Amino acid sequence: MGATMSGFLYYLVAFALALGILVVVHEFGHYLAACWAGVKVLRFSVGFGRPLWAKRLGPDGTEWAIGAFPLGGYVKMLDEREGEVPAEDAHRSFNRQPVLRRMAIVAAGPLANFLLAVLLYWALFWHGTDEFKPVLGTPTAASPAAAAGFENGEMVLKVAGEAVQTWQEMRWVLLQRAADEDEVALEVLNPRHEIAIRRLDVSSVRQSGWQGDALDRLGLGLFRPRLRPVLGRVNANSAAALAGLRAGDEIVAIDDQAIDHWAEVVATIRKSPGKALVLDVVRASERLSIEVTPLAVDEQGREIGRIGAAVSDSGQARAEMMIRVSYGPVSALGKAVAETWDKSAFTLLMIGKMITGEVSWRNISGPVTIADYAGQSARLGINYYLKFLALVSISLGVLNLLPIPILDGGHLLYYLVEIIKRGPVSEKTMEIGQQIGLALLLMLMAFAFYNDINRLFSG
Structure with missing residues (x-):
C-alpha cells in the first residue's frame, strides 16, 4: 500500500509540475504581450476559483494569484465591457486597442508554448541524448x-x-x-x-x-540481444517478489517450455497479464518451480503483463544498442525549430483526421493519461520528462489556436472577421459563439475523461 501511494504521489507531482509550467508559460505570453501593448493587467492567475494565495505587485498593482482549481489559468485585463473603467485608464483597456494589437495579445499565449518547446528541444539537442539505434528485432509472425x-x-x-x-x-x-x-x-x-x-x-x-x-x-x-535469463533485480512488493523470485535466479523454463534467452521471458510475461505462470528456475544449483501471476498494466491502450524484475548484467548489451546524438548550438536550434514545426503540423493533421473519422476519438487523452505519461517520463529521467513537456506544450499551443469560441483561436477568428467587415462582431454573435464553444469544450473533456476511465478499467 505504501509503495502504491508513493508511486501515485510521484505521478501526481510530475503532472502538477508539468501543468504548472505549461500554464504559467502560456499565460505569461499573454501577460508580456499585454504589457507591450500598454494594456493594464489586473490579475495573473494560475488555476481557477477562490485564490489560495494572492499578492499585488508592480506599478499597476497586478494581482498574482494561485486558484483552488489548478487545471488552467488566465490573465484578466482592464476591459470596459466587464465593468466601469476610470477615465484616466480608458486608453489602457483591452477593448480600446487596435485589432492587430488585440490579436497579438491573444496569439502570444500559444506562441509562448511553441517557444517553450523550441527551447526545450534546443537544450536537449545541444546537450545530447542517448537514444536507441534503429535496429529491428524478429518481426511478429503474419505481420x-x-x-x-x-x-x-x-x-x-x-x-x-x-x-x-x-x-x-x-x-x-x-x-x-x-x-x-x-x-x-x-x-x-x-x-x-x-x-x-x-x-x-x-x-x-x-x-x-x-x-x-x-x-x-x-x-x-x-x-533484443540474446541475454542469459538471469534475474539481476527484483522490485520490492512486485509480483516477482511476492512469488518468491530472487536476484540471481536463472529462468530455464516457463510452463514447461524451455527458455534460452531473456527476450523469451519478456515476450511470455508481456502476453500473459493476469495469467498464472509456472517458472522453473535454478538457484544455487537447485531447480525450483515458482508460480507467478504477471500484473496487468496498460501500455498505450493495450494490456500487457509485468512481474517487476530485470535481467542481470544488461548494461554492456544496452550500451551497444545506444547512440549519443548531439549538435552544436546553431544546428541544435535549427533542429529544435524543425522538430516543433513537424510535431505541430502532425498534431493538426491528426485533429483533422479525427474530425473526418479517419482517426478514432479514443486517442484523445485526459488528465489521468497525461499524468501517467508525466510520471513515466519523469521516472525514465530528465531528458524524457523534458521531451514530454515539449510535446504537451506543442499540443496545448495547437489546441488553443483552433477556431473554437472560448479558445484563443476563437478570439482570433472574431478579430479576423472584424478586419474583413471593418467592424466588431456583435455581442449577440459572440454570446452564441461562447455557448457553442463551451459545449464543444465540455464534449471534448467528456471524451477525454471517458477515454481515461476506459483505459484504467479495460486496458
Missing part, C-alpha cells in the same frame, strides 16, 4: 513487417528516403508517412552488411484507428 521480409538485427538507414539515426526518428518519420501513404520504403543494413529495400504496408495503421503502438501492430520491434 506487415514479416510480409515485407524484415530480418532480426537489421538496422534502418532511411525511411522514405529520409536518413534516420535513432529508433524515435525512425518511428516518427514512419508515422508521418503512414498518415497519408499505404506503403513506405525502408532502406536497411542487414547482419550480412548488405543494403536492402523493404516495402512496408502501413495501411493498417489508419484502418485500426491509430490505437496503441502503431509499430507494434506493424510487427516492428526493437532488437
